[in-house]
Amino acid sequence: MMQFHSKISLLLLLCLMHFCIEAKGTEHEDEPLVTLDMRQAPVQKVLAEITRQTGVTFSYESSLIKHLPAVDITMTDKPLSYCLRILLQKLPVEYIQTGKYIILKKKQKTVVISGFVRDKASSESLIGASIYDAESHRGTTSNADGFFSLTLKAGNNVCLNISYVGYDSFQQSFTQLEQDTLLPILLSSHQQLAEVIITSQYTASSSVHTSGMGHTRLNKNLIRQTPVLFGESDIIKTLQTLPGVSAGMAGLAGMHVRGGNGDDNLYMIEGNPLYQINHVGGLFSAFNAEAVKDVEFFKSAFPARYGGRLSSVVDIHTKDGNMKEYHGSAMLGLTSGSLNLEGPVVKDRTSFNFALRRSWIDALSAPAIAIWNSTRDKGDTEIVARYAFTDMNFKLNHQFNDRSRGYAGVYWGNDFLKGGEKRDGNNGYESRNTGKLRWGNIMAFTGWSYVFSNRLFGNVNAAFTHYSSTLKGDYYQGTETSYVSQESSTRNRINDFSLRASFDFRPSTSHQLRFGAHYIYHRFHPVDEKFHFANGLTAQTRQSDNTILPAHELGIYMEEDWKINQKIRLNAGIHIGLYTIDCKTYTSLEPRLASRLLISPQLSLKASYTRMSQYVHQLNESYINLPTDTWMPVSHKLKPMQSDQIALGAYYTTYNQTYSFSIEGYYKWMKHLIDYKDNYQFLPPSTHWEDKLTQGKGRSYGIELIARKEKGKITGWAGYTLSWNDRQFTEINKGRRFPAKFDNRHKFNIVVNWKVRSKVELTGSWTYMTGNRITVSFENYQVISPQYTGHYLPMPGNSLTPPYMSSNGLDYYTERNNFQLPAYHRLDLGINIYRPKKKERMGIWNISIYNVYSYMAPVSIRKGWWYGENCFHTLGVIPIIPSVSYTYKF
Template structure:
């Protein structure tokens, strides 16, 4: 502990000195230009658009709200504003005093795009001191064929190197060997605790409501934290501030409708986007002949409004509300969903200092009912957060940008309860809520040291505090309670803290190539307990406690980035190594649901993951797309599982390949295809069998020593866009999922042969072979 605080002081001191140094170099001759870059079509801020000063060969980029600030010496300049998919805007500006400059960019049509290939925005992957980052917007991915035509960003990111999919067709994903619960998914800053619909086959993100998405594969800047493996930051559309517009689509699975409109033109706007499935038609249960008693559907509602109070103040209010309903008559009922609300206030103190304050509410809950003894028993569980964030961005000059702030989250966990009113069979059970605070302060500094060297470093100091009321138990080796301690309201039960340094160096060889190195430490204070092979909505989030320590991971990564042919091709090779500590696993036969002593069922250990990621992307031309390859290994070691032997994690996949291609045939037709291949998951299969009490029982010898068969699949798609009529646009998307009908094993069951019970056999369940679909989309 002592060593720790020494290091901490040293780092803090260094940061302070840097801050002082950069502040003092601010000379009188400089001038600041700041403002917003927006889309001329919708008036929405463009995230990450580039502002480049030709004469100085320097520049900056807009933040998550489209704001930029650039401090440079006085003079006459040509400033170029650009954003991928938009026509750049080049302005001659004579800067003698501080200037406010809002710029609007026009979307480019496909033909124009070819001409403006030479565009500073497009070599950002080379220049920024950021690595392990994927940025996508739904407009880039809407041609990619998907199952049932339901566009899904969580499925698109699974096609990228370093990210692998969970079970077939599901939206759960693994980043660089981390678990599904080690990804923080935030929608307008609000955590989404369960991002799946329909048992995981679809994500909660309606792509009509999504503007932009960024995935950090473990090397996120200090502003982000709370999960070990990745941060998926999703921003909702803001709504068209120029004119009313509506869009929507009819698909086989679900229909969507979005309306957006100015509140006051160019001052404020709103968007409401809804989606409802007709999944009751969706036959996942082939034996169920009684469709009429079955409910199976989901819906989503996204809404957002923003209003500009004056040039220096703008407020945003956004929310998400989604729900899944699954009932089978009076036999079984399952409902789950997320609700979030985010209030944000952007305040510009002066043209160099930008503040965003956020108040965020997030709630995830599920109810699970089944018939027992002729009565429905309902089990409810969930987690809810109230989160306050202050984030300051200080644009000192073209070389230095500081970001600092804090956030604090109050978590309330409902581990589970049975509500047994009006029921004389069941006794009510209430496991009691648990509460905790999670907080962090952070500072990060982006320093463009020279044309050839830049660095982004920072420090996140995070802490966690479990508070009463609660009763805390201690357990002996036999997992029996040996002691208990009762805490009153507000009593501190347990505290944890962690210093999380983050640093990325970028050596820029030339306009086309760079080498990046990074290190990051991440801490995670809340944990998801899941004991099944699929991600179920009934998995339980638990806080760190006396018995459960925070998870920590250290990741180092290096990458070489090279663009070819005027940024037409973007390529990269990245390698990473990650060590994970305080990883959680389960004792054999652990019961997670409604278990007051669930902590006694956990075992702890460590993990390691390393790999190589190759990425080649063709960004422009008639043919676009990418090739991704990941070679990796992911292992865990738990003292209580086979005496600490390293065993492959379930998500360990030696090879993972994806190829995505989109081809513009003519003005009306777009064709697309993607192919994926991966080594099968590591699983535990039986080796032997024996007979006990007339049952045939499998024998298991080692954890995850077997493999599922290799997985591969080809999907095809085509989009037809008739000519735009006045303001009305429409398109038809056709797709064929698993085009060559590969029987990929969703699960393998070991069982007795029905006709000859002395024989045992392995039965494969394959879902989704050659699924065609058609979707109609419109916009006006």
């Protein structure tokens, strides 16, 4: 299959090259040919010779070429247009040809208007702002630092219109602009209650006029308007409402994008990747919405600047901090609270932003656990339970001058879980069986951005990232003289040191060139296991070899966004990756191409092709993305995973931009996917981790539709996905193709925001998704009794035991993912009430209901035994959960 697709891709490329060559030949086949060999000749003499050979007539003012320098020009049998281009390319002259007449005129000089778009009140840079010249009908957008560059013809009048969602538009006019201009743009928020202005971040310019596909930009207001569990604004759960994005398991913050696994998504903060992005096993994501300024999400047509994952990119930019005034917010919810502070260190020069979020599930549960344990009698079991999560964002931003900015920051996320039981008996008897689990990320980063010229912008970034997951177990039973004790620990760690450089060059309004590189030094600690056993007489200690796997990753990219004409626009690029580990080097050549054909100002057609590679993967042993799942790099036996994706789409927006509609179809094929072999649990404990795994291929394809209402008191969107997703491994399922875990055929989402009054808004979302796939044993092998040959051991259950018991036989599985769970659906509702205070302060009440009709969506199957027959029960989680939170902004 892969060879077939490679041949098709090569054939298409050859056809495209042939078409371009033929088109080029057609363009010149009717032109007269010119042969010249002139040294230090006056331009007038060269023009006369061209007239003699071709019969064309030149028309110009004598003063135009009077003071032009002499030229050297040599060519043989070249088309007239080529000859004129070579002759005039270094002269201040341009031409227009009409039949046999060629009009020469003074080449018009260009000027560049560049600058930064920022919030007037805080100097926070605004990403994706629209800059448009009404006179020339040319425009551009601001990048991740708010920088923009717009090239226009000199001497013309200019009428700039700068706009950004949630802000008043800004106009600036120039009369006969003759020189480059650096223009700081400061935009003002609509009004004091900017939080209740319901307007979508999606505009016609981003959905219809750009070449990108599968791209979504979120701001913090849009994230806040999506009702979620416990009233916590959540980036990942907002993305789950989009077509093509599956939550994986009910109510959790995982993401499975267009047939990919949970580890196929690249999560980045300030351009640097994170590994673990979930709290509470996935109930919350690790991204605090109060610290976030902007989120970009890609699921197809990936720009060449991104690489390292197969399915999606989530690029998060955090707030820089207010450079003029001190502000903050505090949120108090049922399960957690957060604090956000920002302000100037040096006014108009240096700012900071600090965000802290901490759960108090442990504080709320501690009294109940203490009361329960206090009521127990001697010898009864004592419960041990505690859970807490914390995440912190800090960023320092310094403006050296109008062209230079430096920044540094820290992200820290940590989860701690402890559980088990203890019991104290008579005669010094004691027993305990407890476990501790701690996981999280630490990231420290610093960077510098600089405007090298009005057309060239650059950014350099260095970072250190540490990921760790540690599981400890403690088992003890007995007395001081006679006991059994067992202690174990398992740890998975990754340390990354990275350096990145990226550049944004805008030579004209029709071209935007991005290029750069990154280097990452990885240190993987895949398996660090310790085990100690003692029984009072003997002791045994076992420790893994604690292998450290260093790896080097290098990526180089270049991409160009080229507006060929008013109808056709291309974004083409290449990403080259090198990965070296254990003296083995893998290389990847990843072409990227996205195109747009503008049928009308409201309608466009798009197509794209993308190749992605992935060098690290997470080994999942369950349907939940747990922190105990181990991150592993590629090796000699395990090759990098790779995906190719083609997509086609149509995009339409109404004339007043109130409604927009889009449809995308995609086909993605993947190779070198990794999974556990069948019956890997029965392999000897000494088996190397690589020998438990196998590699295969997969495919995913489908259609996604979305309709949005983007203006008015009621806004929102509705999306539908029809998709197929399967896998094939030689050593799994007897080599037969089987459906993937998250082969959800149908997915439907509705998200609605209703601004009832200026201070009250209602939010709601409904999700429907066909069930996940799981592997269920419908048959069992029973152990044959050695005393009674040909007979089975009696199953548990007699007159003294209940008839319902679990089977003690060995499960037999006919094939992988052979059962589909019932469909998952959920309704969430919420209300935001804004209470203005004195001195521009604000109180916000959020009341939300998660899973309104309390549908206990099945997430697994439990197998049992009833009167000698297998029976099955579904297991559901997360019933209706009402919640309330209060946020105070100051």
